[in-house]
Amino acid sequence: MGQKVAIVGAGITKFVRRAQETGKELAWQAAKMALDSCELTLDDIESVSCGTAPDAFDGVHEKGEYLSDGCGGWRKPYMRQFVGGGTGVFAPIHGWLHVASGMFDTCLVVCAEKMSSCHPHPQGAFKTIFDHTTEQPLDPTLVWIFAMEYNRYMTTYGIDKRDIALVSVKNKKNAMDHPAAQLPMEITVDDVLNSEVLAWPVNRLDISPTSDGAAAIVLAGEHAAKRITDKPVWIEGVGWNLDSAYWASRDLAYPRYVEKAARMAYDMAGIREPKKEIEIAEPYDPFTYKELHHMEGLLLADRGEAPQLLVDGVTQRDGARPMCPSGGALGVGNPIAATGLMKTIEIFLQLRGEAGKRQVPGSPRCGLAQAWGDLMQVGTVVVLKR
Amino acid sequence: MGLTERIERNVDLSYFEGRIPVNYLYTYGLGFEKFFRALKEEGKLLASKCPRCGTTYFPCRVFCEQCFCEIEGTLGVSGEGTLYSYSVCHLNMDGSPKKTPEVVGLIEMDGTDGAKFVHLIDAQPEEIQIGMRLKPVLKPKKERNGDIFDIKGFKKA
């Protein structure tokens, strides 16, 4: 590759159920914060990458074009990309390609999502992701396909639902220290199990909320990064992978596509023993079981063993391998495309020692963020080091 | 650092309503056309087998996702299978509660290479188990329209 790429600045809006701001206003707020954080202006930015999920959320087609001024994209090389929930980590990968290729020295990456416009709920928009001949007539919701994945994962390894519920307890509590959080709270395992059943085994508190919000980062090539900051965080590995869209026919107990994306990123970053070398991670957690499922796909836990690490406290903020110290999608919120970038920003802050009350002990040097999406079959991974 | 600048405005909002004035007419496609014709007219369920790698797909398709080669023929399968996973759905798409919870499942189809089919399961939630054997329930021929509800659902075999 042409050059090394660092994250040098970041910004994030508060995640809320319904923002007054339009999507492009949210994008502008996050982008401006990211530029201000590293004392740059839009004039210093050579290319812009926008990540945003289905146009149907806003009912605005060509949403990349709609958001483009809020992203600072006008009169610049601007691209929008989208892989569903995987977008928020695909966006830094996309920006990395711009800079690593040597084409640009700086790239502003902006992810914005406004889900609340969809009335009464975005499930109607999600429905059109499914096959229109064989599946849509059954009125599928995203919740029930995840319920089937949850059930298969739990049944395959004989996992207790109480252990899976602990993910929600941990992440919502972690979110109490996050200034952007939508659903920070202190709850118990029983609260999760006693919350409304949406589609068994998924209860209300197993699932992340719908959210409005935006996040942004500034990427810079090796020389530019060192001029901009004395604390660059380097993107050392990137990986992405897409499995069959015949979602039902996949092995639902194990996310093979996440493993493929992780191995691609690990190879690039020279990581041979992820369990030892990845000190901190933000696996994508739109549902409780997904944090565990993804830890296994990321090779940070053996198959079926992630719940035990959680029960033993290993994945708490002060544990040996903290997972979702930000509070994750469950606690901070889940404005689809922005969530993965929020996670990337969390690792950036943790590695810089700037995570405030959320700071994990031990001054970590290497971490990863991961997201997942499309029809449950895309994995996106970035490995960061300081 | 940008993250510390917390933006909290989330006031009581005014809003206006909008809608996208579009409707759709979908074709079945080359593969599903064969599938739904056979289902409607003969009550048969068709799979297809890749001539190169031998993978058997259900419902039938016209190309192999692995070899990328064309699949011309079809073969019938019994429609029976094994329950791979399921969920009991309590809410409608708009978030309102269902009158009776609905069971949806993934059925791993006999005679295929692990192809799974998603459909309604006609059983009480208490009697359902992953691994149970299931068979399809078809509508009588005169009621069949060539859509997915020509199969009413699956029940215990």
Ligand SMILES: [Zn+2]
């Ligand atoms: Zn083949």
